[in-house]
Amino acid sequence: MKIDPEKCVACGNCLPVCPMGAIYIDPAVNRARINADECVECFTCYRGMSKEHLNPSLVRAIRRTAQFFRFRFDPEPDICPTDALVPEELSWPRVVRRAFSDPQVPHESTGIHGRGTAEVKTNDVTDRVKQGEAGFVVEFGRPGIGARFRDIERVTKALAELGVEFELNNPVTSLMTDPSRGHIRPEILNEKVLSAIVEIKTNLADVPAVLKKIKELSREVETVISLGVSTRCGGAGDDPLGEILEREGYLAYRGKTNLGLGRVTATQDPPHASRLTPDVTGEG
Amino acid sequence: MTNTLHRYSEHYASERPAKPEPVRDDFIVFAMATRGLNDNALVEKYRAFLRLALKYNPVNLGDATKGGMLRPRDDLNPKAHWRRDHRPNPEEVIEGIEGHTTVAAVFDNYQDMQAFVADVRSANLGISVNISAPMDEADRCCRETGIPRHSVEYSLGFCGRVDRLPDATVLELTTMCGHGMLSAPFAKKMIDWAKENRRSPTALARTMARFCSCGVFNISRAERILNEARTKNR
Numbered sequence: 461m462k463i464d465p466e467k468c469v470a471c472g473n474c475l476p477v478c479p480m481g482a483i484y485i486d487p488a489v490n491r492a493r494i495n496a497d498e499c500v501e502c503f504t505c506y507r508g509m510s511k512e513h514l515n516p517s518l519v520r521a522i523r524r525t526a527q528f529f530r531f532r533f534d535p536e537p538d539i540c541p542t543d544a545l546v547p548e549e550l551s552w553p554r555v556v557r558r559a560f561s562d563p564q565v566p567h568e569s570t571g572i573h574g575r576g577t578a579e580v581k582t583n584d585v586t587d588r589v590k591q592g593e594a595g596f597v598v599e600f601g602r603p604g605i606g607a608r609f610r611d612i613e614r615v616t617k618a619l620a621e622l623g624v625e626f627e628l629n630n631p632v633t634s635l636m637t638d639p640s641r642g643h644i645r646p647e648i649l650n651e652k653v654l655s656a657i658v659e660i661k662t663n664l665a666d667v668p669a670v671l672k673k674i675k676e677l678s679r680e681v682e683t684v685i686s687l688g689v690s691t692r693c694g695g696a697g698d699d700p701l702g703e704i705l706e707r708e709g710y711l712a713y714r715g716k717t718n719l720g721l722g723r724v725t726a727t728q729d730p731p732h733a734s735r736l737t738p739d740v741t742g743e744g
Numbered sequence: 745m746t747n748t749l750h751r752y753s754e755h756y757a758s759e760r761p762a763k764p765e766p767v768r769d770d771f772i773v774f775a776m777a778t779r780g781l782n783d784n785a786l787v788e789k790y791r792a793f794l795r796l797a798l799k800y801n802p803v804n805l806g807d808a809t810k811g812g813m814l815r816p817r818d819d820l821n822p823k824a825h826w827r828r829d830h831r832p833n834p835e836e837v838i839e840g841i842e843g844h845t846t847v848a849a850v851f852d853n854y855q856d857m858q859a860f861v862a863d864v865r866s867a868n869l870g871i872s873v874n875i876s877a878p879m880d881e882a883d884r885c886c887r888e889t890g891i892p893r894h895s896v897e898y899s900l901g902f903c904g905r906v907d908r909l910p911d912a913t914v915l916e917l918t919t920m921c922g923h924g925m926l927s928a929p930f931a932k933k934m935i936d937w938a939k940e941n942r943r944s945p946t947a948l949a950r951t952m953a954r955f956c957s958c959g960v961f962n963i964s965r966a967e968r969i970l971n972e973a974r975t976k977n978r
Contacts, residue, residue, distance in 0.1 A: 476927060476929035476930040476932070477929075477930050477955070478927060479924050479928075480927075481927075481929065502924070502925065504927070504955060507816065508816055508925060508954065508957070509816060510816045510817045510818070510820050510824070510954070511817070511818050511819075511820065512820045512822065512824070514822070534942060535825050536824060536951070537930070537933060537934075537937070537951060538816070538951050538954060539825075561924075563923040563925070563957055564957055578778075580895035580896070580897050581774075581776055581872060581874050581897075582776055582777075582778045582872040583894060583895040584872050584895070585778050585781045585782055585872060586778055586781070595897075597749070597897075599750075602750065602922070602924060603752070603902075603909070603915065603918055603919050603922075603924060604909070604910070604918055604924050604927065604928050605905065605908050654923070654924045674903070681904050681905070683905055684902050684903070684905055684906060684908060685902065685903050685904040686749075686750045686901070686902055687899075687900040687901065687902075687903060688749050688750070688897055688898060688899050688900060689898055689900060690895060690896060690897035691896060692894065692895045693893045693895060693896060695892065696892055697883075697886060697887075697891075697893035697894075699893065699896050701896065701898070702898070705898060705900070710898075711760065711764075711901075712879065712898035712899065712900060713755035713756070713764070713879065714749070714750075714751060714753070714756075714767075714876075714877070714878055714879065714899045715749065715876070715896060715897050716748070716749060716874050716875065716876045716882075716896070716897045717874060717875045717877075717879070717886065717895075717896050717897075718872060718873075718874050718893070718894040718896070718897075719861070719865070719874065719886065719893070719894060720891065720892065720893070720895075721868075721869070721870075721871070721872065722777075722778075722782055722870060722871055722872035722873070723782060723870045724781045725782045725870050726780055726781050726782065726784060
């Protein structure tokens, strides 16, 4: 993303809108600018703000007049008056930023939008996490901090040493050069994203050990980790995972419950299970 | 992604209070299909799901590819600064569905959510349906509706550099857009504007909702939080 200096009127509306705080007013030119190293190409500024398409010279003249008389201009806070935000063509490896930060862009390697995970949201038709298994979603950078892949790799390498299984149909796994060792492509390690989810699967019995390990590893990274864990319930809706979490002292207050209302209705052969692509266009 | 999983409340504070206040106004029901397995007649199913939701006073509806009931506009003129149309537009969400996506309905009370789930069950749409809410309330809903839970996923909160997180009120607002499209500085600005009476909490909540690109932002809960922030030291 960039800001067109010919159009920008330095109103400052886009500054607080940026989730990474990457936009600032450059006092040398009195225009908004973007710190490209911090920008994660989430498109929040471009897509989230409404636009007026006003004449920049006119707006600047009005602002100068109001400023001279110390009038407080009180515009709507989510409007770019002159449509000054301009998306840029992204090339590798920077394109990774947008794939992991803009929820409306599908991940090229998997065809999945957003952070691209299905977890147990469609487990009633995919049977991805079975009874006796636990699916972990380890999300780096959320909420609102962002993460670089070098931090993510630090954790994936350590988790690989535990012998966990990385979910193959996952955007982070698709960027690993060696999933068995948790190694991520070296050219993207410095790329920053809004958040990225590592998915692993273990047996329920291993849940306490894996959670303990992730908590330990979280102290070694420069970002925040949001942690989720899932399982398939028994036939009567009973949930052995909840008991484990309670025993381990986790107050697992909030979560998602798959109601089991999905059913396979396709008449054609479905794609291979590892290629199933739920519509994880960012929700859930 | 896990967009509705990690919605912040006191339960996830680093130093948790002895009796965290239950969240009684934030329930999401969302529907998803899986390519090749149950995505036939998908647009009609998704529209039917959202039209059913409309009967139960949702505070937001969402199409993950296009947004919620309040969206940014590309065609505003300066009159918007005085006379902004803040009316939610559920029909834009429903009619805008074109194919593969995820659809969601957000409710601000248990009764509406439970009644909707009962209706969805009767509709027998064949797509995956999930409740994202406090787990005990989702469990209660399943029992009252006669649905055995298929799978569960728990939010275990945040770890790592939690010292970099903003304050609790800001987190309550920003985590209602799990994709992170709603920034902490903007939420703080909205709280300050509510305190300064520069806009009403209703208008500010709706302004924030426009940034949530999949429509799971709970406008009613945000309005409550902003109202409380106006008078309390939260």
